[in-house]
Amino acid sequence: MELNELASWASIASLVISIVSMLLIRSVRAAVVASRRRNRMRTIISEVQAIPGDAIPLSDASRGKLVTLDNNLPSGYLLFWTAKSRTIRRLRKSLKEGDLSLVNEGIEDYKSHCEEDL
Secondary structure (H helix, E strand, O other): OHHHHHHHHHHHHHHHHHHHHHHHHHHHHHHHHHHHHHHHHHHHHHHHHOOOOOOOOOOHHHHHHHHHHHHHOOOOOOOOOOHHHHHHHHHHHHHHHOOHHHHHHHHHHHHHHOOOOO
C-alpha cells in the first residue's frame, strides 16, 4: 500500500515538474522571438533612414525597404484609438505615398512610442 501511494505522489510530482519546465521553455522561446523581432525592426528602420532624402524617384531597392518596413509594422492587435495605433496608420499612409520626409517623421514618432521595444 505504501509503495502505491509513493508511486502516485511521484507521478504527480513529475507531472508538475514537466508543466513548469514547459512553461519556462515557452517563455524563453517567446523572449527569443521578441528579441529577434526588435533587432529586425532596428535594422529595417536604420536602412530606411539611410535612404537619401533627395532620392526621387525612389529606386527599386529603396521601395523594397519601404515595403519591408510596412510588412514588419505591428497590426491587428492594437486598439484603433491609441496614439501608437494612429502613429502606425499615419506611417503606413506615408509609406504608401513614398514621401521620405513623412516616412522619417513617422519613424521618429513610432520610435517615441516604442522606446522600450527599439
